[in-house]
Amino acid sequence: MSETSEQVISGLEGVLACESSVAFIDGNIPELSYRGYNIHDIAETLTYEQVVYLLWHGELPTPPELQAFSADLAARRSIPSAVVDVLRLMPPSSHPMAGLRTAVSLLGTLDPKAEDNSPADLRRKAADLTAKIPTIVAAQVRLQTGQPLIEPDPTLSLASNYYYMVTGKQPDSTITRTIDTSLLLYAEHETNASTFACRVVVGTESDYYSAVVAGIGAIKGPLHGGAIDEVMKMFLEIDLPERAGAYIDQALAARRKIPGFGHRVYRAGDARAPHLKTMAQRLAESMGDRKWFTIATTVEQRMREAKGIIANVDYYAALVLYHLGFPLNMFTNFVASARISGWSAHIFEQYANNRLIRPRALYTGHRNRQLPAGYR
Numbered sequence: 001m002s003e004t005s006e007q008v009i010s011g012l013e014g015v016l017a018c019e020s021s022v023a024f025i026d027g028n029i030p031e032l033s034y035r036g037y038n039i040h041d042i043a044e045t046l047t048y049e050q051v052v053y054l055l056w057h058g059e060l061p062t063p064p065e066l067q068a069f070s071a072d073l074a075a076r077r078s079i080p081s082a083v084v085d086v087l088r089l090m091p092p093s094s095h096p097m098a099g100l101r102t103a104v105s106l107l108g109t110l111d112p113k114a115e116d117n118s119p120a121d122l123r124r125k126a127a128d129l130t131a132k133i134p135t136i137v138a139a140q141v142r143l144q145t146g147q148p149l150i151e152p153d154p155t156l157s158l159a160s161n162y163y164y165m166v167t168g169k170q171p172d173s174t175i176t177r178t179i180d181t182s183l184l185l186y187a188e189h190e191t192n193a194s195t196f197a198c199r200v201v202v203g204t205e206s207d208y209y210s211a212v213v214a215g216i217g218a219i220k221g222p223l224h225g226g227a228i229d230e231v232m233k234m235f236l237e238i239d240l241p242e243r244a245g246a247y248i249d250q251a252l253a254a255r256r257k258i259p260g261f262g263h264r265v266y267r268a269g270d271a272r273a274p275h276l277k278t279m280a281q282r283l284a285e286s287m288g289d290r291k292w293f294t295i296a297t298t299v300e301q302r303m304r305e306a307k308g309i310i311a312n313v314d315y316y317a318a319l320v321l322y323h324l325g326f327p328l329n330m331f332t333n334f335v336a337s338a339r340i341s342g343w344s345a346h347i348f349e350q351y352a353n354n355r356l357i358r359p360r361a362l363y364t365g366h367r368n369r370q371l372p373a374g375y376r
Helices: 048-057 063-075 081-089 096-110 119-144 158-167 173-186 193-203 208-219 225-238 241-253 273-287 291-307 313-324 328-352
Strands: 023-026 031-034
Touching (some): 031 048, 048 063, 048 119, 048 173, 063 119, 063 158, 081 119, 096 208, 096 328, 119 208, 119 328, 158 173, 158 313, 173 273, 173 313, 173 328, 193 208, 193 328, 225 291, 225 313, 225 328, 241 291, 273 291, 273 313, 291 313, 313 328
16 A cells, blocks of 8 residues: 555545445435435335335336235245244343344254355345344244244235234234335445445355344444434433423433434435334324324424434334334344345345455554564
């Protein structure tokens, strides 16, 4: 490295690491699109299966293609008994994302074609995990809450079945639409930390499961997917709508970080957040419980007035998942169950046009040190 090129870009912010046709973000508008379709046009109209197909194939499915694709995913939902046994062995103190990471790794060891990186088999593996991860997460919820596991129902859509496996109840149209919207909004988000981790692993020509496990490890972190866990904790701590304003004023005075606000890329607001706010309001009204939504909107307004900061995707998603029956420590697992589709789309791209990802570091340590006489 020459001295003129030795410039560190902290966090690789703004660095273009690859070419991709999967998703586009313009944080100044803000804009998010999947394969050219604006998120505002698809968030409350398409199903998650349609979006997965779009991300993987580049085009929306025809009705026959969607029927075949959805049926294939539904047929793959059941998980091996060995995975259930491992989930039962997880100590209560362990992080649910660690359990998900372990379960996916185990699925890789059980797959006799785990090392086959051909395009056709990569799609098979992606379909398998897209179908199975919701089953794993639902099993984690049921085990944590001491309830019997519920087998997937292949007659239900992915969103409806997800809710059924978690709660044991048949969802109404509002709940199904909410889950579809939540899943597809989290499905893909360009080269975020977890997606980049997947690409780095693929860059070494390792296997699909290793890449996904790397993605799970990255999204687990509190500066990435793990941030969602703290939002609902804040709402529960506030407890009453009339306490929200004072809570935020005190937190800001103490220089405490308020979860659910700010984003590395979006400067003019998160393009996904308005849709989750709509979903949260609909759920609150359908369930006859507006308390948490009122707290959320009060906090949001206070943050806008005090700091000029707009809520990100995690803010109202936390409220949505709470209403849907997911325990607080399972929110990130839900996010991962959605993001598997986007990870897979980027994994396909990386395998198809691969080069080892190997950046350099600007060395700041000693050089030319002499070994002391006693060590020679």
